[in-house]
Structures are given as structure tokens and as C-alpha cells.
Amino acid sequence: MNVLEVSELRKHYPIRAGLLRREVGRVRAVDGVSFHIAAGETLALVGESGCGKTTVSRCILRALRATSGEIRFAPEDGRVVELVGLPKRQLRPLRRHMQMIFQDPYSSLNPRMMVGDIIAEPLKVNGVPAAERQARVLELLDLVQMPASARSRFPHAFSGGQRQRIGIARALALQPRLVVADEPVSALDVSVQAQIINLLLDLQDRLRLSMLFVAHDLGVVRHVSDRVAVMYVGRIVEVAPTATLYRTPRHPYTEALLAAVPAPDPARRGRQLAVLGEVADPANPPPGCAFHPRCPYAVERCRIERPELTEVTPGRWTSCHRARELELAGVG
Amino acid sequence: MSAAAADIGATAGQDRFAQATQLQLTWWRFRRHRLALISLFIVALFYAVAVFADFLAISDPHATDARRSFIPPQAIHLFDDGAFRPHVYGLRGVRDPQTFKLVYTPDPNRKLPVTLFARGYDYALFGLFETNIHLLGIEGGSRGDGIFLLGTDQLGRDLYSRMVVATRVSLSIGLAGVTLSLLLGVLLGGISGLYGGWVDTVIQRVIEILRSIPTIPLWMGLAAALPNTWSVTQVYLAITVIISLIGWTDLARVVRGRFLSLREEDFVVAAELAGASQGRIIFRHMLPSFASHIIAAVSLALPAMIVSETALSFLGLGLRPPAVSWGILLQDAQNIQVLAGAPWLLSAAVPVTVVILAFNFLGDGLRDAADPYG
Amino acid sequence: MRPTPMAEPIALAVRDLAVRFEMEQGNVHALEGVSFDLRAGRTLGIVGESGCGKSVTARSILRIIDRPGRITGGRILLDPGTPQEVDLAALDPESARMRAVRGGRVGLIFQEPMTALSVHYTVGNQIIEAVRQHSDISKAEARNRAIELLREVGIPRPETRIDAYPFELSGGLRQRVGIAMALAGDPDILIADEPTTALDVTTQAQILALLRRLQAEKRIALMLITHDMGVIAEMTDEVAVMYLGRVVEYAPVAALFAAPRHPYTRALLRAVPSVLAAPRQRLATIGGAVPHPGARPAGCAFHPRCAEVIPGRCTAEMPPAIPPGIAGASCFLDVPA
């Protein structure tokens, strides 16, 4: 049972120039992305800055309008809605089923509202009566391990980690089916980050949440996700169950990402490898495989023909011409 | 005090901070701004004067008497023969040896006692209650006698009383102008920032055109077009409209900018994702976030309005006598010959300067305090 | 434990450095007696969570702390034990001497390279300016030197890139320019304040490799500030762990990871997410969050979060600071070897 199925999602931003603001090109921020999330599953979306992770998550939540593609969402068992073309009026009642956890614990809470009102806001706009709201706010604060007294305080009284808990409580207020978390722990300190990761793991277990978890920290991703999708310049280059992907990557870009992570172990010093060059420009991606200018395994074919995302072994999809022949190094 | 006690983080202090509303935080921050705090007091004082203008005035600001023209400022003498008996000197009529006209000059031999809550000319307090009680007045005394704290003008009107009444006109015209600007600015700036697209483009272009027209010629043109037959009130309203015609563009820019940046804020996106309606997002989440910015912008726009009115009236393009405003009072001080003989007429420039400075400091303080997080 | 045998001379010694921000809301003791040594050709890692004073340490060495911050105690000795020894803490921040040290002897690499670069000038202009501040050479010579610097930090096509504006460059290239700027005065001490925090892992790996290479070539004394234990393990020789304005543990890097001696270090290491984790593995956590330095807990500042707290003692008494250059932990439980 899939909660979310995304196929051939595209989001292009026009580049305009000149007095008449004519379109002179397009930033292909997301350029044909397909994946699914099963009920109770956490899919991580990883990749370098600017590869389109945020754009994908905002398109799913319809905070951005996709250029083309399909997003099929199941708000409850047996009902599937296509979101890309859905009129605004029909979208509003669906909003409660998919919620977001934000990256920045500072800008994501309205500084003018008390914490209790912030958490109650989604309940209020969805017509939950006041008495019930009160009880639910207390329940939610307890769920994210915050004291009930937090209700009558303003966000500025809380640390980054506590604010993130409040943001999580708000996202869970309406018991959504799908939670999209865009870098929910990357603004936090290590010790607080660990607390929030554990909280998210607990909540996944208790509430059977389906989650799209956007992150760039591969360590964090290994802890929280069931499957991982790796993005490069607007496309998914590899999807696989987490442990499989880390141990035996099949795409050279995945290998490069894993190799770049410095291990917290001086004995393994010097294993860290730097992939050459810079991320390609999504307004002007290289022909063929977009990764070829940086790929140590690139061959002639890679410069001409774009590899398609294909299933190399069951459950693992890779877009590389040489996926079957290369022996790539993973971790663990 | 021990160093530990001075450190922040005493539990009580933190609790107070935690439960403080936005308004309280702003106030705490504003309070630290000495100059702004003093300015706030001064501005409040000026508005109090405006509200109680007639009560504070001593003589009828419109009552002319050619014989007491250009009387220099008179002091109130507090003691008489060592006893506390506040008094002013009465006026004595003398013939001017050159013009043979009868003019009044102070006569130290005639002491007129000054009293509080004295009876004077009739007026309506707050425009409602008919009364003739004034803060100061003299007992006894004949026609022509009075307290002329700042002297009199050519027509023998008490400058102090005129200035007090002018305060009401000048400050209220600023306030009315700002209110109108605010309405226009919030409405058009809001539409511009909220809808974007071609609506935004059109409004922005209009603003640019309005701002590129030099103000003085524009005012002159508009003011010259006001029919001579209009009443004081009509002219007053027309002038308000004219000065707010330019003022709104600044406010519209502030509002538009805030809308544009707030639209991207995560907490606004969160409200949208929760399913909140457009109206709720604007009024519950966005407007409170920049109300303080608007207040700051207003307090910076007000002095500009006041200066505009003063300038227009000074040039003879704004309010016309018998209306009294600071600009009109200064108009009397235009003539260098008059000024040489009666320099006290220039004192009308003092409240203008003080109030403009106060408003500017106040605005700066408010702007800094408006964003306790920024 | 014995002082670690280290042949390299000490380039910079920080002793009991204390920095205070005096503000209306109260005083913030950002640093409270920080001591460490920087040695030629070696890397000292400074690690800790945000607000523990890493940046303030870096900025006070260069005497560029923001107002109302002020050094209230301690010494910052350049070339200690030599005839040229000078205490930077005693110099006027605006003095010619200090200006010569800044950029000339000690270079600074910022977390966000844009803070060091102006958007209004080309990359070249800014590096040339920095070069000429520290040596008396002509504009043309300085330009050549700037191109050379850009090549040295691995910027492709430096002859054309020198005329680019900072915003035309990617984050990774900007940080390389930031490093070139720091190297313009040919310093022998380099302070890198979270130089890779704003970058992707891939770019981080490139920048770390660059720093390693430059340090080996120029025998630079490098002070590398980070909150990433991976970067510490990868890059440093010795490590100072900071908590609330104090060095709570100092150790050679291998020892720090093999046998951390301070409860905070131990907890921190366990809290780091790992690419080797089992599926859905929970992390060990430290309760609470770093308190604001203005609300420093009495006794051992870590006691409210410490799993091994000794009631009565840790809450009342401050454990002694670690003598500079000697491995150890500022904790009552630490037994000096």
C-alpha cells in the first residue's frame, strides 16, 4: 500500500532577461523524478545543495506548483488523489493529511503566537472545537516530551531543539498520513540533534508515519530512513534500501558521496576521498549522464546517452550505464 | 552586586521574558533607547497641548486689536514685595510720537494678578462642552490687558495662544494625512505584495512616477487649483489629501516589502499547509508581524507631513487665515522689517523643530525596537 | 600523562584567556580561562557545540571581537620563549603591530566566505589589496601573486577567475577564495573557523584536502574549529573539547577517540550519527541543551547534563582547569596519569 507515488515530476523555473522579460532558458530544478513511499515507511532524499530536494518536497505539499508530472497521494486507505492538477478548493481539505517539519527552528514558529496557539492553529482552522483542542495540545506536547507549561510561552523562550519539538507537535496535530521533513535536524547541535532523531524514530514507530526525510547528512539518514533516494541535478540517480545502498552503492555518485563523509575515527583517517569538480548547473546540465564530468568511470557513451533509472536488482534502481559491471566501494 | 547576581538567567527574569508578549518585548527594547523615550514624552506633550489647546490658550487667538500690536514677550512676575503673588503688568496707552497712534506698552505700576482656571473667551472643550475656563488668566484688568507670554503680532493677537491653537491644526493635519497615507499605503502595498504579477508592476510604476515628480511644483499646482471660495475646513481637508498623496508611496513600499518577505517565512508556509484561509493567513499571521514596522514607518512619515503643511502654508499655498497653523504663524515672520522689530515672531519655528526632531528620534527608536528578534 | 613529545616550536600560546561581553541584560562570560598551544606544522582541533566559545577564541586571537566583548584576562603569546615574544592580548587592536599580525602572521578563514569578501569588488581586487597590505610590491606584481594564490588553492583558470565577483562563484570556490585571502600575507598560523560547515560533504572533502596540503607545504600551525567529530578525526593532531567557555578536555586525537576522559566528550562521541549505524538505531543522548553562557550553572558547568555527576561536589565546586599542553580532562573523575 503506497501512501505516495510520484512519477515524472518536473519543476522548471523560467530564466527571464531583457526589457520584455522574455524567457531565455530554464532552471531544471526537478527534471523527471519518480518514487513512491509505502505506508509507515521513511524515504530519505539526499544529494548536494541545489540538486532539487526542497523543490521536490514543496511540490508534493503543493507549496509550489509542479511544471508537469503526477503526484498520487492516498489520504486514507482506498482513496487516491492526484495532486498536481487539483484545484485549490479541493486541495484544502487534503492538507491535513500531509504536514511539514521545517529546517529552521527560528523562522518556522510565529514569534507573535504562544506555543499553545501555534500547535492548536492547524486544529482550529480544521474546525476542531476549543475544548478538544486544549486536550489535544497537552497530548501533543507530551508526545514531543515538552512540559505542559510551554503552552503559555512564546517561541523566543525556547532553544533550537525545543522549538523543533514544537514544530513537530504542530505537524502531528492533525494526525497526518504523510510528513515531509526538510532537513529537520541540520540546524541543531550534535547533542540536541540526537534527541530529535530519537524522537522522530519513536514517533515513526508509535504513529506508523510515512515520511519523506530530506537531508544532506548521510549519518543522520542512515539512522532514520528505510530507503534512500540519491538526487543529482534534478534527477534521482539511485534508490535502494538504506543498508544496501550504504554497503554496496551501484552508482558512482553514491560512492562519491559516501567516500566524502569523514569518519569519526582517526584510525580510518585518509580514506576520505574528494570527488573532483563542482555540481553541474541545473540551468545548463551536461549532455548524457549529468555526472559524467566528475565521474571517474565515465566512458564515451556517458557523454552522449542519458542513462535511465532501471531496476538492477529487486528494490534497487540505478541510472548508470555501467551499474552492472562496476565494483563500487561502500561503507559498513 | 555580586557578579553572579548580575548575570542573566535568574529564573524569575527568564520566566518574565518567556511569557512576554511581542508588545512587551518591543517596549523593553524601546525603553533602552534614551533619546526615543524622551522624544515619546515630548510628542505626547505636544498632542496633549493639541487636545487642550483652547484651555491652555489665554486670549482669543483670533481677537485683533491694532493698538496692542508688537508687544514684546511679557514675563509673569511671581513675587510682589516678597510675597508670592504672581502678576503681570497692565498695559498703558501712549501716543506714538511719530504716528500719533495710540499704542499699548507695559506699565510696571499696574500689577494684574494672574490666576489659575480663570474665565476667558468662550470655546467648546473637545468640541463638546461649552465653557470659558482657561488654565491662566488675569483678574480685573481692562480691555486690551492680557498675558502675552510670547508677545503679540502685528494685529495684536497673542502669539502664545495662537501657537497653542496652531499646534492643534498642524499636528492634526499631520495625523489626518498619515491616516490617509496609511490606508492607501496598506491597501495598495498589500495588494502589490500579495498578488504580485502585473498588479504589482502597475502599482510599482505608479509609485515611481509619483515619486519622480518634484513635490513643490506638484503641491503648488494642486494648491493653486483650490478655489478661493472654499471654507477653512474644505481647504484643510484638501491640504490633507494633497500631502498624503505623496506620503502613501513610502508606506506602500514598506508594506509590500514585508508582505513579500513574510510570504516566504516558514511559519506562514506552515499556516498555509495547515489549510488556513488566505484571510486568516493575512490577518492572523502576517499583519501582526509587521504592525510594529508600520508604526515605526508612520512615526517617521508624520514629521514629513507636518513639514509639508508648514511649508505649504508658509508659502501661502496651504491653509489660509483665519486658520492658524505653524506655517501661517511663520508666514507672519517672513518680512525682514517686521522681524527686525519683533523677533519673537520667529518663535513659531521652535515647536516645528522640536516636534520634527522628536518624531524622528521616536521613529528610529521604534524601528529598532520593532524587531526584538532581528 | 607526560606532555606529548613535540619537537615543533610553539607558534602561539594562549594562556587563561577570559573574554566577557558586558551587556545590559547582564554579563556573558564567553571564555573563562582557555589555554592551548599552536605548533608549527601541526593541527589543533577545537570542537564543541554552538555557543561554547569557539569563534570568540578565534576572534580574540586576532583581536576582532565584536563590541561589547572585551578580553578580561589571560595572555595570547606569539612566539613564546623567543626574543620576539609578544602578548597580543596587551596590544591595541588598532595598532600597527596588531594589524601586521592580523593577516601577516595569523590568517583567518571564515565559516561563510562571504563575510570576508565584499560583493562590490572582484575577487582579484580584494586579494591584491590583501597582498599589498603585507608586502611592498607593485600592483602588477601583486596581481601575479594573486593569480598564483588562486592557483595554489585549486581554482581552475585563475587568470580569468581573478576578475570574477564573489557572487559569481559557487560556495566551494568562494571558500577557496577565502583561503587564498587568508594566505595573502603568507601567515605561519592559520585559524579556520568552521571552514566547511556551510558546504556539502563533497566540497568539504575538497576543502579539507586543500587545507591538509597547504599545511604540509608551508608548515603552518593550524587551528581548526569545527563541531564535526568526523572532521576532527580526519584532520587534527591534538584536540581541545570546549564547553561553555572552557577547555574541558585536551588530548592527542587518537587518545581522544579511543579513551575519552571527560563525560561530555564521551557523551558527544556517542551522540554522533554514524554512516555505519544499524537500521533505525537510536543514538545516545545528552539530556537538555547547552545553557546560555549568561546562565552558567554553578560548580562544574556540565553537571546538569552529566550522567556521572557527583552530588554535592560537582554542583558546588569547579573542577580544575587542564594545564596547557598536557592531556587531561577538567573533571573530578579524571585521574591524571
Ligand SMILES: Nc1ncnc2c1ncn2[C@@H]1O[C@H](COP(=O)(O)OP(=O)(O)OP(=O)(O)O)[C@@H](O)[C@H]1O
Ligand atoms: N524560485 C526559484 N527560481 C529559480 N530557481 C530556483 C528557485 N528555487 C530553486 N531554484 C533552483 O532549483 C534548484 C534546486 O533547488 P532546491 O532548493 O530544491 O535544492 P535543495 O536540494 O533543496 O538544496 P539545499 O540542500 O541547498 O537545500 C537550485 O539550482 C535552485 O537554484
Ligand SMILES: Nc1ncnc2c1ncn2[C@@H]1O[C@H](COP(=O)(O)OP(=O)(O)O)[C@@H](O)[C@H]1O
Ligand atoms: N557579539 C556578541 N555579543 C554578545 N555575546 C556574544 C557575541 N559574540 C559571542 N557572544 C557570546 O559568546 C558565546 C560564545 O560564542 P561563539 O564563540 O560565537 O560560539 P561558537 O562556539 O558557536 O563559535 C555565545 O554563546 C554568545 O552568547
Ligand code: SF4
Ligand atoms: S553513466 Fe557513466 S558517467 Fe554516469 S555515473 Fe555511470 S559511469 Fe559515470
Ligand code: SF4
Ligand atoms: S566534574 Fe562532575 S559534573 Fe563535571 S563532568 Fe565531571 S563528573 Fe560530571
Ligand SMILES: [Mg+2]
Ligand atoms: Mg533545501
Ligand SMILES: [Mg+2]
Ligand atoms: Mg562559531
